[in-house]
Amino acid sequence: MISGYVQNELFIEASSLFSEIWAQGFLPLTATYSVLFGAAGATANLDLGRQLHCILVKTQYEFDLILENSLISMYAKCGLIDDAYNIFSTMASRDLISWNSMIMGFSHHGLAKETIKIFEAMLESGSHPNSVTFLGVLSACSHVGLISKALELFKSMRDIYRIKPGLEHCVSIVNLLGRAGRVEEAEEFVRSLPFEPDCAIWGALLGVCGFSETGAEIAKHAASKVLELDPKNSPAHVALCNIYAARGLHMAEQKLRKEMGLKGVRKVPGCSWIQLNGRVHVFKSGDKLHPQADEVLSLLFGISDKSYKRNIPFRL
Incomplete structure (x- = not known):
């Protein structure tokens, strides 16, 4: 029942039901704690996460791998990356989820150096990365502009580990190149993909066009691709309007805003x-x-x- 509540994002109901179970003297299962740690992380509810952790410390002598992984993820998502790492560093054994939880945690906090260090330690341990692993390290590189490292990782992902890049991996590369002002390279990367880019990839390219002085034409092309796939895509309209305004192309901006009104497109x-x-x-x-x-x-x-x-x- 608690799992059902959490899956439907009814987090208050889930925590209330846990309180009822606890008040009636029942000892919750490990899986119950794991699900609730996930809920605490998803809502950044540190108070709930800490309360559950305290109950566990008082009622269980040993934490299994599932609980430790859940704790790492929860503390990382709640902003306490040091607490997450403390749990990770004291684990008797680690699986792929353990490594990925720590990699994603460091990545979400913009700690690229630490992310790459953990990734390299993972490889040295003999663990094999998966698509989630690479998403974490690529995102970390994107945060701090490590272009060469990111491109090297992206290549190794395909050529060495035989992992097919997903949409999120491609978006990370587009964001990385675009934020560095290398919008033309980002466009070339998108055009070279072995599959038809979707709204997310064209939207990412559109979003970084403002970082380049020559990005207006690329923005128009990217926007046309997004709107071809989704004619009422609000973010695409707004991003293109902002780029026109930043470049002083006010006639084009006004024309686009008028089109938005005629289509019934409203900014979210x-x-x-x-x-x-x-x-x-x-x-x-x-x-x-x-x-x-x-x-x-x-x-x-x-x-x-x-x-x-x-x-x-x-x-x-």
Whole structure:
């Protein structure tokens, strides 16, 4: 039942049912803890994760591999990468999931050096990487611009380990080249793929066109490919509008915005959230329903004003 709740993203119901089981004196199974650690990680609910960990420490003498892997993933997703590594470093044995959990954890935190170091240790241990492993190291390289290393890894993935690159691997390479201003190379990479690129890959190429002075034409081509596959794709329209605006092509921007209106395409509002004093606060672009909306807007406009005076780009 708990697993069903978590699979349907009913995390509050899952934790409530666990509390009922515990209150009635039943000892939960290892699999139950593993599922709930996954829920805590997915929602970045560190309080829940720590409570479960404390219960385990008090009730179980030994942690099996499944629990240790779940703990690594949970702490990494909740922002405590050092705690995740402490568990990893004390494991008596590790499987592919252990290595991948640590690699993905370091990667998500932008720690490229540590990601590559763990990856190399994994190879030395005799473990064989899979597509998830390479996604982690490629993403880490993309975060910090390690172009040569990423291209070397991408090649070894295909030629040495015989792993077929997936869409996410290709998107990482496109992002890496684009962020370095090498948009033409990113386009060439997309065109050279042995399969027909989908919206995600063309969208990634479109998204990095703003990093290049000559990216407007490539952006138009990438956008046309995205819109050919998905005519009402909102992010593609918005990205192309932003690129036109940044390049001073205001007539083209206005024309595209008019087309968006005729198609009924609407920008999906951005969303962010923070957890404060045990409560999750959600903020959406243009949303004034939050009880402290006026204070939030006042603070943002203050930051915007200071950014403008210091000539720092800022967007609300």
